[in-house]
Amino acid sequence: MPRNSPPADPDIDALRARATMLRRHMLTMARGQGAGYVGQGLGIADVLAALYFHELRYDPHNVAWTERDRFLLSTGHYSIALWAALAEAGIIPVEELVTYGADGSRLEMSTLDTTPGVELIGGSLGHGLGQAVGQALGLRLDRSEARVFVELSDGEMQEGSTWEAAMSASHFRLDGLVALIDCNGIQADGPVVLDMEPVGDKWRAFGWETFEIDGNDLEAVTGALASARHRNGRPKAIVLRTLPGKGVKRIESSEKSHFFRVDVAQWDSIIADFEQSVGAGA
Ligand SMILES: Cc1ncc(C[n+]2csc(CCOP(=O)(O)OP(=O)(O)O)c2C)c(N)n1
Numbered sequence: 449m450p451r452n453s454p455p456a457d458p459d460i461d462a463l464r465a466r467a468t469m470l471r472r473h474m475l476t477m478a479r480g481q482g483a484g485y486v487g488q489g490l491g492i493a494d495v496l497a498a499l500y501f502h503e504l505r506y507d508p509h510n511v512a513w514t515e516r517d518r519f520l521l522s523t524g525h526y527s528i529a530l531w532a533a534l535a536e537a538g539i540i541p542v543e544e545l546v547t548y549g550a551d552g553s554r555l556e557m558s559t560l561d562t563t564p565g566v567e568l569i570g571g572s573l574g575h576g577l578g579q580a581v582g583q584a585l586g587l588r589l590d591r592s593e594a595r596v597f598v599e600l601s602d603g604e605m606q607e608g609s610t611w612e613a614a615m616s617a618s619h620f621r622l623d624g625l626v627a628l629i630d631c632n633g634i635q636a637d638g639p640v641v642l643d644m645e646p647v648g649d650k651w652r653a654f655g656w657e658t659f660e661i662d663g664n665d666l667e668a669v670t671g672a673l674a675s676a677r678h679r680n681g682r683p684k685a686i687v688l689r690t691l692p693g694k695g696v697k698r699i700e701s702s703e704k705s706h707f708f709r710v711d712v713a714q715w716d717s718i719i720a721d722f723e724q725s726v727g728a729g730a
Pocket residue numbers: 488523525571572573574601602603604632634635636706
């Protein structure tokens with residue numbers, strides 16, 4: 449059965465437990481491959497928990513349900529987080545997660561739309577928002593109430609294609625379009641190259657109704673998602689300040705959290721630390 453419209457009051461404790469499961473899955477996947485884009489994934493886990501277990505309407509048994517809300521992961525290299533969410537949502541088997549990044553696996557380090565639940569081929573950054581605009585226009589032509597959610601990164605705001613799409617979304621009054629902008633402050637080898645601040649003012653200037661929140665605060669995330677439901681003629685931008693590696697101290701403090709590689713013994717100790725902090729209610 450498809451999930452219906454979200455309930456008025458999110459169950460924050462249940463969402464927190466889901467976010468912990470997503471992080472646990474991601475650490476297991478990264479351990480299996482020895483490495484992965486795990487910093488970003490841990491950072492965005494709370495947002496994916498709020499989307500897949502509260503906000504989005506979809507049918508895990510029919511991923512092609514035409515009235516489903518679309519979630520587009522523009523940063524294909526964040527796939528580790530999407531695989532964890534799709535497994536928790538019952539769209540792909542949890543047992544398959546250990547194949548992350550392996551030859552022949554459907555769970556590539558960057559997304560392919562041949563995997564169930566994936567709406568966009570990732571890899572070439574800067575195209576997600578444009579594709580989301582196209583999908584939102586298509587849904588309008590079909591007279592569908594389904595909404596389009598698109599995640600994009602602070603790095604992608606440095607690409608002109610993002611702003612062309614942003615302009616067209618407000619021109620076409622795409623009020624069922626929600627951009628989730630992951631401002632985690634990193635870009636490959638270090639901090640973001642170009643200063644994008646003030647990020648919120650830029651989206652406002654392009655005609656978007658804009659919210660700026662702590663992307664690791666589930667009450668703030670669900671609150672912004674609820675505010676973004678209004679069909680008021682304006683696309684919605686939720687600027688998320690997230691912490692790369694969130695929940696795992698060694699990755700939070702690493703300068704190399706963009707692509708994190710350590711040996712198996714270190715993964716084991718990272719996972720043990722994570723479980724200890726979860727047990728302590730951190
Ligand atoms: C068009 C394009 N240019 C360059 C790359 C190579 N690349 C992969 S990840 C990455 C860093 C992007 O930074 P950001 O999107 O902010 O992601 P984060 O560092 O948070 O993972 C780059 C440059 C790419 N995938 N696509």
